[in-house]
Amino acid sequence: MGVILMKGNEAIGESAIIAGCRHYFGYPITPQNELPAYMAARLPKVGGTFLQAESEVAAINMVYGAAAAGARVMTSSSSPGVSLKMEGISYLAGAELPAVVVNMMRGGPGLGNIAGAQGDYFQAVKGGGHGDYHSIVLAPSTVQELADLTGKAFDLADEYRMVVILLGDGFTGQMSEPITLPKPSGRSFDKSSWSLSGAKGRDPHIIASMRLNPDNALEMLNLKLQAKYRQIEKSETLWESVSVDDAEYLLVGFGLSARICKSAVSVLRKAGVKAGLFRPITLWPFPAGQLAAVSAGKKKVLVVEMNAGQMVQDVRLSVGGAPVDFLGTLGGATPQVDAIVERITGHAG
Amino acid sequence: MSRSTVTGGDAMYVGIFFAGFGGQGIILAGRMVCLAAMGEGKHVSHIPSYGAEMRGGTANCSVVVSDEEIGSPLVPRPDVCVVMNTPSLLKFQPIVKPGGLLIWNESLIHSAPERTDIEILAVRANDIAEAAGSYRSANMVMLGALIKRRPSVASMNAVLAVLNEAVSARHRELNQVNRKALAGGYEAA
Amino acid sequence: MPVDTxxxxxxxxxxxxxxDVPNHYCPGCGHGIIHKLLAQCIDELGIQESTILVAPVGCSVLAYNYLRVDGCEAAHGRAPAVATGLKRVHPDTTVISYQGDGDLLAIGTAETIHAANRGEKITVIFVNNAIYGMTGGQMAPTSLQAQKTKTSPYGRNPADVGFPIRACELLNTLQAPVFIERCAVSSVKTILKAKRAIMKGLRNQVEGKGYSFIEILSMCPTGWGMxxxxxxxxxxAEMVPVFPLGNLRDR
Structure with missing residues (x-):
């Protein structure tokens, strides 16, 4: 098919279908409406199911049911809607069910606005719902990466039987860029040992997160989850680094703010300032070790986010010696290249 | 996992901002620039205004065309700004980068831009479009003017080549007029 | 050779x-009877190997331990949504959403109404005992006027918290459901009727007909303090007049 110009939200939809997703449940909210619209048009043509749920809460629980039934399933929303889904995400974590949840973040708190923002880092990365759990959080920064990470998200969800959050923002979802649609990964996951399909010729399967029985059953479940999370921290971190080797100044950002940082690196380099960029692609697991190594010996680390300072906390925990500074924009405002340059050089670029 | 370097060389980079009424084909003009530039092997990005903003009657979009991978897709200080109505001129004239280009629709805007540190081009877009066959092709007139003044963005051939792909099927009968309007804008610049 | 056999x-x-396990229900609770009726119907229809039971939050949260079919726990009120997800993936299975009154008519009202309105091809078993049993006897959406509970200690006052909600009548305003019936498990006669309704509700699903809703009035001696x-x-004497038994729809 070659290179096509595609909108971010639609690229997620087509990539999900390529990855074998045939079930989508969602509820309308801007700025991600192109994704459900895309699924509504496409899924019936590939034998799939699109269902507009009565609420975000119902949608995530339909996802839970479809995941329990062994299907590759997805829902999408934007910040206020994802808050509503948090109950279901905790249940998915407790029942160890695989699902992909897309959050194209907008400005908050409350109803906020519909501009792109990054204020849900804490919610996605630190839990959001109740109980000790993690979701794998992927933070794409281009439409191509939205497409590529969608397939990756389904594979990770199935491999670890957990929720994978694709954490984008309104701008990235609305943006069109040339992309090459991904190919299916070819990986397959046998879910027949646990999924629900009717207990034909086998003992019944039960999908549940409640553990009331004795012998510390809930503690055992939690220990198992934590062991899984430690394994993921070891093997699934993703990141990108740009011009870091000789850099004296290191910018750190994710998603859209990382792209803006990339432009700032270019401007700084032109001005003879040795700057580089470290971009976590997995926000959980956070590439702490890699950032520690990359940031060693730098004069300054500047974290740029479209929020009041969320990922910067993980950066501070990761960086050894270098001083960590923060530049944030609020309420759907986007960081300006000039402001980043000025923060590094002390004067406008 | 992924490592790369940014050289900071002098690559071609043009940030373009289109603004006007909803219905003037602002988003389409931006998409056509992207498709045409893509066809010539360039990197592009396109972000429309969306949501509640769209309902208010104004529409705008940001387009970047570059030789290199695009960092920020946002265009807070455009190199080229195309405004098709008065509110857009008032709102966006100040953000054009010094030395940049402002193309304004003289058919609908009755007071000329005042800045002296930028290149200013008046185009009677609606009149030229009417002469080509329909006022609805005014966006194409502006696009023709844009690529004349900034040929590095895309060639006329590249733009003509993407007309059928860019324009939705129900408006495709207008493409004959669109071709004339593109040429009219090109001439007028 | 024996003389006679x-x-x-x-x-x-x-x-x-x-x-074949002891259940956790209180003496005199209706859930045990309803579980058995469900099991009998599943056996008689021969669908044990193609049934998925969605258990709610409430006293029947462990229903999947008592019925030997594939089982799925749902968050409070979300059973119809979970059942929707299951059924849409496996249309050939029989999916049962088993819910209590707080689950179905309070926290899960939206899921209840919309699954019914979509005509989701599932069977909903609604156990109405007019009280929250598991949490210790709080007022339910179906608690009767003047009924005393932990959270209506002076009796349910309609001027303050409204009247009991009638689920069957509410759902009967929708076009999609194919079967709506209210039963009880207070006597052999009503129990046999309840079994027939459950049977019909499950058969409707096996035949691919559509959404079936069976409300069953059930006793909660512990919650009622009796x-x-x-x-x-x-x-x-008290519940049946407010929640009249009978079939409201059978298409």
Missing amino acids: VQEKVVYERPRSLA EPREAVSWME
Whole structure:
């Protein structure tokens, strides 16, 4: 098919279908409406199911049911809607069910606005719902990466039987860029040992997160989850680094703010300032070790986010010696290249 | 996992901002620039205004065309700004980068831009479009003017080549007029 | 060779679909009866190997331990949404959403109404005992006027918290459902009727007909603060007039 110009939200939809997703449940909210619209048009043509749920809460629980039934399933929303889904995400974590949840973040708190923002880092990365759990959080920064990470998200969800959050923002979802649609990964996951399909010729399967029985059953479940999370921290971190080797100044950002940082690196380099960029692609697991190594010996680390300072906390925990500074924009405002340059050089670029 | 370097060389980079009424084909003009530039092997990005903003009657979009991978897709200080109505001129004239280009629709805007540190081009877009066959092709007139003044963005051939792909099927009968309007804008610049 | 042989004739046995384990329900609780009816119907329809039971939050949260079919826990009120997800993936299975009154008519009202309105091809078993049992006897959306509970200690006052909600009548305003019936498990007669309704509700699904809703009035002696026998009488005298038994729809 070659290179096509595609909108971010639609690229997620087509990539999900390529990855074998045939079930989508969602509820309308801007700025991600192109994704459900895309699924509504496409899924019936590939034998799939699109269902507009009565609420975000119902949608995530339909996802839970479809995941329990062994299907590759997805829902999408934007910040206020994802808050509503948090109950279901905790249940998915407790029942160890695989699902992909897309959050194209907008400005908050409350109803906020519909501009792109990054204020849900804490919610996605630190839990959001109740109980000790993690979701794998992927933070794409281009439409191509939205497409590529969608397939990756389904594979990770199935491999670890957990929720994978694709954490984008309104701008990235609305943006069109040339992309090459991904190919299916070819990986397959046998879910027949646990999924629900009717207990034909086998003992019944039960999908549940409640553990009331004795012998510390809930503690055992939690220990198992934590062991899984430690394994993921070891093997699934993703990141990108740009011009870091000789850099004296290191910018750190994710998603859209990382792209803006990339432009700032270019401007700084032109001005003879040795700057580089470290971009976590997995926000959980956070590439702490890699950032520690990359940031060693730098004069300054500047974290740029479209929020009041969320990922910067993980950066501070990761960086050894270098001083960590923060530049944030609020309420759907986007960081300006000039402001980043000025923060590094002390004067406008 | 992924490592790369940014050289900071002098690559071609043009940030373009289109603004006007909803219905003037602002988003389409931006998409056509992207498709045409893509066809010539360039990197592009396109972000429309969306949501509640769209309902208010104004529409705008940001387009970047570059030789290199695009960092920020946002265009807070455009190199080229195309405004098709008065509110857009008032709102966006100040953000054009010094030395940049402002193309304004003289058919609908009755007071000329005042800045002296930028290149200013008046185009009677609606009149030229009417002469080509329909006022609805005014966006194409502006696009023709844009690529004349900034040929590095895309060639006329590249733009003509993407007309059928860019324009939705129900408006495709207008493409004959669109071709004339593109040429009219090109001439007028 | 024996002089005479004893003929054994089985007149009753535990349904295959009902697990042979002690349950956790209180003496006089209706859930045990309803579980058995469900198991009998599943056996008689021969669908044990193609049934998925969605258990709610509430006293019947462990229902999947008692019915020998694939089981799925749902968050409070979300059973119809979970059942929707299951059924849309496996349209050939029989999906049962088993819910109590708080689950179905309070926290899960939206899921209840919309699954019914979509005509989701599932069977909903609604156990109405007019109280929150598991959490210790709080007021339910179906608690009766003047009924005393932990959270209506002076009696349910309609001027303050409204009247009991009638689920069958509410759902009967929708076009999609194919079967709506209210039953009870207070006597042999009503129990047999309830079984017939459950059977119909499940058969509708096996035949791919559509959404079936069976409300079953059930006793909660513990929550009501009564002896089991007294609870049966109270249900018949007080609940049935507010929630009249009978079929509202059978297409």
